Amino acid sequence: MAEELSLLGMWASPFSCRVKIALKLKGVVQYKYIEEDLFNKSPLLLKYNPINEKVPVLVHHGNPLLESLVILEYIDETWQGYPIFPKDPYERAVARFWAKFIDDKLLPAIRRACWGEEKGRDKAVEEVTKLLQLLEKEIKEKRFFGGETIGLVDIVADVLCLWLRSFEEGSGVELMTREKFPKLSKWSHEFVSTSAVKENLPPKDELTVFLKNLFGS
Amino acid sequence: MVSQEVKLLGFWASPFSIRVEWALKLKGVDFEYIEEDIFNKSSRLLELNPVHKKVPVLVHDGKVMAESFILLEYIDETWKQDPLLLPQDAYERSKARFWARVAEEKLLEASFTAMVSHGENKEKALKSAIEVAEKIEEEMKGNEKKFLGGESIGYLDLAMGWIAHWLPIWEEVGSMQIVDPSQFPATTAWSKRFLDHPVIKQNLPPRDKMLVYFHERKKILGGSG
Numbered sequence: 314m315a316e317e318l319s320l321l322g323m324w325a326s327p328f329s330c331r332v333k334i335a336l337k338l339k340g341v342v343q344y345k346y347i348e349e350d351l352f353n354k355s356p357l358l359l360k361y362n363p364i365n366e367k368v369p370v371l372v373h374h375g376n377p378l379l380e381s382l383v384i385l386e387y388i389d390e391t392w393q394g395y396p397i398f399p400k401d402p403y404e405r406a407v408a409r410f411w412a413k414f415i416d417d418k419l420l421p422a423i424r425r426a427c428w429g430e431e432k433g434r435d436k437a438v439e440e441v442t443k444l445l446q447l448l449e450k451e452i453k454e455k456r457f458f459g460g461e462t463i464g465l466v467d468i469v470a471d472v473l474c475l476w477l478r479s480f481e482e483g484s485g486v487e488l489m490t491r492e493k494f495p496k497l498s499k500w501s502h503e504f505v506s507t508s509a510v511k512e513n514l515p516p517k518d519e520l521t522v523f524l525k526n527l528f529g530s
Numbered sequence: 531m532v533s534q535e536v537k538l539l540g541f542w543a544s545p546f547s548i549r550v551e552w553a554l555k556l557k558g559v560d561f562e563y564i565e566e567d568i569f570n571k572s573s574r575l576l577e578l579n580p581v582h583k584k585v586p587v588l589v590h591d592g593k594v595m596a597e598s599f600i601l602l603e604y605i606d607e608t609w610k611q612d613p614l615l616l617p618q619d620a621y622e623r624s625k626a627r628f629w630a631r632v633a634e635e636k637l638l639e640a641s642f643t644a645m646v647s648h649g650e651n652k653e654k655a656l657k658s659a660i661e662v663a664e665k666i667e668e669e670m671k672g673n674e675k676k677f678l679g680g681e682s683i684g685y686l687d688l689a690m691g692w693i694a695h696w697l698p699i700w701e702e703v704g705s706m707q708i709v710d711p712s713q714f715p716a717t718t719a720w721s722k723r724f725l726d727h728p729v730i731k732q733n734l735p736p737r738d739k740m741l742v743y744f745h746e747r748k749k750i751l752g753g754s755g
Contacts, residue, residue: 364665376621383627390620402607406595413597447581
């Protein structure tokens, strides 16, 4: 049964990437991918997301789904098979907590540390270190945040893989070193090595240049 | 029946912990409410929520959880009796989650900022808040049922419930208007129905106490002026 499914995304967006990874894990390959130029937004994007005009937007049976975390919940509820969220309500609450932590606290802190004002930079780097330590503690000895297989938190933490490295390279600020964060570094390597992730990541060099132009002065 | 120990750490004037209280009360779940002084945080709070050091925190049979929207989902998944807080349909669930975030990240933040700031900052926040309120009004207009959750109060009503009780107080403290009843008839009507609900009505922090509290907050956060 052909389901009408399209994804409006942007090649350099870690948020779009999350959706691509999730769909791949579910074995959903039949969909239309539409690349958006965020400096020249299409009428389609403006129609489906007039609220904040952002990608990703997943359109299923004509219904637009907005916000990557909301989309991930929808994907897990709609397509059976591979579980992205845990089954147990408490474990789901914990997973959602860390996903929100990454988006609401960690990402803004990383942006401030790499691209913020010079004078606030040391403090921002200190903050990122503290926040990364919480994740380093959370992953413990597990292969992935989701346990033996990739789950919600791993997908949401995609930013820590390619994007953080690109930020570090583009700004010259070191944040997630192997010495300070051995577990997260190991996790990062495991994560990007899985096929569902590997084939959906943007090319690193292009990404570094793009992000530097976007965020750097 | 196995006894289930449920504890909720909250703060009486918090629009975040109240929604969890409402959810538990609507579902008829017995719980112990623990009032936290957020300006003098207890070691218990810091131990239970070391990451954010905030209320609300829910403890269920020793399992500790935080973040109010996440707690609403947990409550709905754990206590499956009526009212069902989240819609049954996956797309409707997504809409509820999305609009809860919009109201939280864009309206609540902007409204609070407008209340405590002055001059240009205030104007900017106020304008921003009104813009989002207009979008929410459109959504409210499109809803034909008694509540956003349908005939009974749901997740989105609980997420936006602060608009019915906190926002008018913030408007008064901030000498501003965001939800003018004549411009926002649907939101105003929904607010009235929400506050009229027997469980909600009995679980609202007193208005005069809130006015005093938020006037203090404005003084502290806004500086002079």
